[in-house]
Amino acid sequence: MKALGFSSNDTSAQLLEQSTPQATAHDLLIKIDAIAVNPVDTKVKASIKAPISPAKIVGWDATGTVVAIGDHVELFKLGDNVFYAGDVTRPGCYASHQLVDERIVGHAPTSLSVTEIAAMPLTSITAWQALFSRLRINKKHDAGKNILIIGGAGGVGSIAIQLAKKVAGLNVITTASRSESEQWCRKMGADHVINHHSEMVLQYRTLGLRDPDYILCLNDTDRHFAAMAELIAPQGLICSIVGTQQKHDLDCLKSKSAGFVWEFMFTRSMFKTSDMIEQHHLLNTIAKLLDDGILTSTLNHVIGPLTTENIEKAHIKLLSGSTIGKLVLTSI
């Protein structure tokens, strides 16, 4: 198989030729059609401190076809089209082929292009888990409540807005800092867009809405912590996906019986939790919602095929922090 690997944080990707791995147990061997890039790719690359060999294959967001299966596979058969994020503790998708545990793979939507599909898995899992597993939003009982999504135009924000609005029936207030990203958030379904660069609390309060029952932070958690603590409604929950460098005052949430919870997409696969298969089920649900036209792909730009040059372009764009929607690359 072919792959792109990094032997250190300071070097460009290099093209690798490796023997294609064997599918065993619950693994599927997938021939990859398209991938998307995510901040986790550059974070894992940055963690390679010393030159390593073999080079590390990053990337956890892909669609492709099942070409071999392990002995215990029950959910898929050869030839199935699938989409998945995968497991950050195993080799990634900057490759022609990849092994992934069937319990974290979904059947791909049937009515979208491979690039539209590749844009979806990692961010859909993240947003779904944040809303429904971490914030415990109940699709039946919580409709009509307010959610503030800080940083709505990125990959996770683009699908979180759609899920919060179209699946959970929430009133969605989101933040963006440029007119281009504001327009994108409205297209995704946001009811209100404010600017997180200037006095977010004041801007939120100016809307005349009840304080948010839920806050989903997809931007700088350290920077926004105090504002989130001020805004969150009594009995509300804040969820973030962006790690903190600083310690924080939890006591300011106490009189409101409020809380703070993390969403990390890879928790289930990393700890092999007993409910790992929930990622299979939720990806199938996402596929149906896409095929039914309730959700739309958050694909914004296809960079081209998976080459060393195109990956470098994609990483530069990601690191600028100004990505809108998703960046996708076609097969190697």
Added chain:
Amino acid sequence: MKALGFSSNDTSAQLLEQSTPQATAHDLLIKIDAIAVNPVDTKVKASIKAPISPAKIVGWDATGTVVAIGDHVELFKLGDNVFYAGDVTRPGCYASHQLVDERIVGHAPTSLSVTEIAAMPLTSITAWQALFSRLRINKKHDAGKNILIIGGAGGVGSIAIQLAKKVAGLNVITTASRSESEQWCRKMGADHVINHHSEMVLQYRTLGLRDPDYILCLNDTDRHFAAMAELIAPQGLICSIVGTQQKHDLDCLKSKSAGFVWEFMFTRSMFKTSDMIEQHHLLNTIAKLLDDGILTSTLNHVIGPLTTENIEKAHIKLLSGSTIGKLVLTSI
């Protein structure tokens, strides 16, 4: 009416003679039969920095009889026996009579003595909300999971152990630091008791159990934060009722997608949340569980009638931090 009031933090309670207040709107006027003391009593007393007049009536845990009702009252009638914690922003229960909003009052159990009843409302509301509203424990789906209750022998711990074990069906691991409190925790229904004064993580792990899906902290949150973060299972939630003085590192919970949430019993009444009436419903449920013998009263000691001397004794005992179960006083 008669009451005991504090005009400053440095003086003893003084006996007050005041005109009995009128019940309006959703208020019930209750003639009090017995009360329980709680840490919030001494905390509110300690917050009286300058001498004030009239003196402040503290205490939020009582049982009594409805002797007058406001125009909008729908849930109760004259003569009903009730139990309630009340609203910390209004005068408390160190008194012969008290006004309380009907939406935070429950019908008293019918098979218990007034002192057994007075022991229950504040701690039952706290424990119920912590388990079922903050930790979002689902009585149907979460049976068999592990909960660690830090500080199991106090008022909240004594009923939290019972609710976690007998209502939610959880496996209950609790902590106590003396053999007397350990025995009490086992009597309340704890499956395992460890000592929170010595290497709690190691002691928990020695039990050979899966890491706790839930942690309820009823003891020093600052002191136990790091141990709780280490122990909590992936996708788990920590709830505390004890305020923090220090800032804390939330990032150590990130890879587990874990979270931290507060329970403050007075949030609903303080913010007049739209679901305030849930306290009425949950108190009625607690009364039925007590009458059915599923829960038992956590009363441990009846100090005597509500006098200035007995309140001083009760506060000294509370401030020692070694209270087991609940301390109750009979009517003034």
